[in-house]
Amino acid sequence: MKLHSIIPVLLLLVSMQAVCGQESPAGDDIRNVVSRYGQAEVMISYPGYDAMTRLAARFSVSSCDGLTATLCLSPRDVDEFIAAGIPCKLIVPEERKGFHTASSVAEAMRWQSYPTWKHYDTIMHKIAGQWPDFCRLDTIGFSVQGRAVLVLKISDNPEEDEPEPEVMISSSIHGDETAGFVLLMRLAEYLASSGGAAGAGLASELVSELEIWINPLANPDGMYRGGDTLIYPVRANSNGYDLNRNFPDPEVAAPPPLQKETLDMIRFMEERRFALSVNLHSGAEVVNYPWDKWTRNHADDAWFNAISRRYADTVHLWSEPGYMTLLDNGITRGSNWYQIRGGRQDFVTWGLGGREVTLELDDTKMTPGSNLELMWEWNHRSLLRYIAEALTGIKGMVTDAETGDPLSAKIFITGHDRDSSHVWSDTTGFYTRLLPPGTWNLTFSCPGYKTYVLTAELTSSSPLQVSDIQLEKDNQDYPQPPESGLLVFPNPSDGNFNIMPPVAVTGEVTVTVTSTSGALMKHYRTTARPGIPVECRFTGLPSGLFIVSVRREPNGPMVRGKAVITQLINR
Template identity: 40%
Template sequence: MIKYALLFVALLFSSQICTAQDVDKILKERGEVYFSFELKPETNPGEQLAIIDGIISIDKVTTTKVLAYANTKGFEQFQKLSYSIDVLTAPSMLLSQKEIDGSGSRVNWDYYPNYSEYIDIMNQFVTDYPSLCELVNIGSTVEGRDLLFIHINNNLGTEADEPEFMYTSSMHGDELTGYILMLRLIEHLLENYGTDERIATLVNEIDIWINPLANPDGTFAAGDQSVFGATRFNANYIDLNRNYPDPEDGPHPDGNTYQDETQAFMDFADAHHFTLSANLHTGAEVVNYPWDTWAKLAADDDWWYYISRQYADTAHTFAPAGYLTDLNDGITNGYAWYSISGGRQDYMNYEKQCREFTLELSSTKLPPPSQLPDFWEYNYRSLLSYLGQSLFGVRGLITDANTGEAVHAEVFIESHDKDQSQVFSSLQIGNYHRLLHSGTYSITYRAEGYEPFIVNNVVVANDSTTIINVQLDSLVGIEDITPQTQVFIYPNPVEDIINIRLAEISKEIVLINSSGIAVSKIVPTSKNSQLDVSRLSKGMYFLVIRFEEHTDYRKIIVQ
C-alpha cells in the first residue's frame, strides 16, 4: 500500500510529461500505465485507432485526443509508432486513500466496500432473503478471488418460461460506480419485492443475475482493504474487455490466452440462455450499443437506438443538466465512437445471441464516495426499465406437435436477421424471447428433424409483448404418411433435376434438408414442376408440398 501512496504523490506533483524512467517505474509498480496522446492529423483517425487498439487498450476518444492504458509489452510496441504522449495519474489515485475510503456506510451506500465487506454483503443478501436469492460462485480470478453472482427469482431452482437477464460491472477494475450501483440494485429488488408491484413483476417473471464485481483482482490490486490503487487490467495485466472471441477477428483477438475471468464468464454464458444483459463501465457518460468491431449496423439497430434513447432520456429526467450527454446526447453506436476487438458486448451478441449494451455511468472512473448516492438516483429507474425490456418483443414456447416436449429451435426473422441475430429456444422447456422494434415481421421456426413453420404478418409494438406458441411437425417417418393428393416424383434418387407431377396445383413446394432448413422453394403455376438439386450435397431431403387444405411429404435422395 505504501508504494502506491508514494507513486501517487510523485505523479501528483510532477508534470504529466514523464521520463522513460518514470514510465518504467509505473509499469514495474502497477503493471499498467495511463496516458494520453493526439492522433496524427495526416492519417485517417479510424485507421489509426484500428491499429492502435491492437497494441494498447483505448479508454476514451474525444475528437483527436485519446486516453489509453498499456502494459509493458503494449507500451514498448506503441512507442515505435512515434506518438507524443502525456503520462497521467492513474484514475484510482486521483483522490487520496483517505478520501476514497471515506467514512460512509451501507445505510447510504456512500462508500466502496473492501473485499471482505463485499463478500459479507453478498452472503448477507442470501441470509436476509433466502427465498428470493442465492449466491453463485462461477469461478476464481487469477489471484483466487471469487467471481460472484446474486441470482434473484421467486422460484429459485425451477425452470420456467422466463427470460434470463444479466448485469455485470467493473470488468475494468478501476471503474467502480457500477460496483456500488449493482450492490444497491440487488438490495432494492429484494427489499421492495413485497411492497412494490413493479419490482414484484420483475422478480416473478425474469430470472435475474447480477455480478457487481467482474475483476476483483484489478479492483483490489493494492490490497483487499481498499479500492485505492485499483487497476484496469487483471492480475496478468490483461484487459478483460479485449479478451473475448471477436465476430470479425475470431478467437484470441488480443493475442492472449483466455484469462481465468474470461473463461469463467464464457462458461457461465454457455450454461445459461440469456435474453438481455448489460456491461457496466465508467470513464464516460454514454450508452454504447453494438457493434464495437464492425462499421456495419446490427440487424436490430432501430431497437438498439430506441432502448438506448429510453435509458438516457429517463436518466436525464432525474439528473442535473449535462449528465449522460456524451456523443449523441448520451448514446452511441460503438464503432462510431471507436472500434475495439475482443469486447464482451460483441461476444454476447454474436456468440450467445444475447442482446447486450455497454453502459458508461460516470466520467470519473472512481467518483468520491459521497457522490455515489447521486449516481444511483440518476440511474436506478433506467436500470429497472432496461431489466423490464427482457419481457417484451415476441416470445412463446416451441414444442413437438406429437409429444408436446420442448424443441430446441431457431427463431429467424425473414429479411431482417443477419450476423447471428437470430435467437433459439431453450432446450429445457422450449421458451424463446425475441426482442424487436415495432413493426410487422415474418418469422420462421426451424429445428433439426422438423418441418419449418412460418408465421407471417407478426405485429410487434415497442414496450409490449406478442406471444406466439409453435408446434413443430417431426420429419421422422414422414415417408410413411399416406398422401392425400396424387403425387409423382421422378427420378428418385436424383442427381440433377427432379420432376414433380401433381393432380392439382399446390400453393408451394419446399425442399428441406435433414436439419429442417429450407434449401429450395417454388410456387407452382401448373401441375408439373421441376427442382434443380445439382448443387446440393448428397443425402436425404424432404419435399414438402402444401395445398390449400393439407400438406403432403416425399422423401428424396440426392446422389
C-alpha cells in the first residue's frame, strides 16, 4: 500500500485535530512527561506522504499505520515539537515499578520475562560458556554510560575467521522496543545448542556453514535507563539521539554528531562486511526492506521483496490470523511507508555493500512477558530461513593467480548494479554475492590485475555456486609510491579514491578517515601491496575535507593524507 498524498497545511492541522479527538496538551505537560520518563510519545493524524516525510526528518517516528503516527520526543527535540504547534494526543506511560522482570537468571532463561542488566550479562556469558565449541562472546563496543554492547558469534569454529558468509542479527537499537531482545537471546541459545547436534536440521547446517553474529541489545542505555531493571526504557541513547537516525547519510545537510554506539557499530560492521543482516524493532508488524531514504528501487529490489515475502509467509503459517499483515500483507519497501534518513538499514546496504532488512515484530513496543513465547513461536522459523538466505548466490575466493595471495576485488554486475549494490572480497579474499536464480555475469576487478568475467547459472534447485577466482597481473603503470606521507588520487573526487602508502606501510593495514574536527567517519582493514593503489570507497560521507590515515598492522608505522569529496556518489 502506497501512502502518497499531499494535504495543504491548514487541512493537515484540522485533520490532526479531528483524529486526536481532544484539545492538544499544554507544552508543559509534554515537558513534564519527558522530564519524568525520559521521553514523551505523542499521536498525530497521518498527514499524508510528503508531510510525513518532512516530519520524519525533524522528529523520531516510532509507528505509522496510515491513519495515525506516533512521534517519540526526547529532551533534545521536545521544545522544537511544542513550538511547531502540531495537534496531538499525549500518551502518558502507566505507573510501574518494573516490567515483567525475572527474579533470577534461571527464570529469565525460560524466556517469558525480561532480565535485569546483570542477568543479561550473565546469560550471554552462560551461553558462550556452555557451548564453547560453537559460540564465543565478543563486544561491539560500549555505550555512552559504559555498558558493554555484547554480541555472540555462533559457528562451528567460533575462534577462527573462516571463508564463510557472515550474518548479523541485532535488536533493540531503540531501547523501548523489547520483543527482539529476548527473542535473540533465545535464538542464540537455540543455535549454539544445535551445533553438531544430530537431528538439529537447518539450525545445525547454519552453524556449520555460516558465521552468525547475534547482538540482542544494541542500545543498553536506552533499555536500562532506570538502572539495572527494565522500568521506563527510552527510544534514544543517553544523549537523547535516536541511534537508528544516526548513521552517515551524505544527503543530510546538517547530520547529527555520530554517537559512540553508532561509531562502534560502524567499526564492527566495516571490519566484518556482513553478507546479510537484520535489525529487529517493534511498533509495527512488517518486514521493511531498502530503500528507506529513496523512492527509487534497489538494484536487488526483486530479491529483497522475495526474501521479505518468504519471511512473512512463513510467519503466517504459524501465527494467529492478523499478525504481520501491515501494508503489503506484512512486507513493504521502506519508502513506500515513509522516508527516513540516517537509518542503519540503508547505511549497511549502501555504505557497506551489505544486505539488510528491518523486522518490526510487534505493534506493542514493550511486549508483555506473557506474549514473548508467541513472538518465538511465530518468528523463529522465519528467522532461521532468513539466515539461510546467506547460503544462496555466488561465493568463493579471489586470489593472485601467481602467488595465491588474497585480493580485495570489486565484484560488479554490468547492467544490474547501481547505488553501491556491488560487493567486494574481504582481506582474506572471500566474497559473497547474494542473488536469486538466473544467469549472472560478474566482473572481478582489482588494481594491478586484469579484469575477469564469471558467468554463473543459479536455479531454484541449485541456488548456490562456489567459484574461486584467480586474477592475473597486468602491466599498467601506476604512480611511484611516495617515500613518506600518503598519495591520494584522484583528489578531489566524488568519493571513490585510490590511495598509495610508502612500501614500508604495506601488507595488512587499517584505513581511518576522520573529519577536520577529529570525528571518526570510517575505520576498516584492507590489504596494501607495494606500488599498487588501494581502491577506497568513502560512501556515506558528505562533501568536504577529510584526513585519511593508513597504519600497518599490528603496530607498524602510520602515514596520513588529505581527501576532498566534491560531490555525492551515485547521484
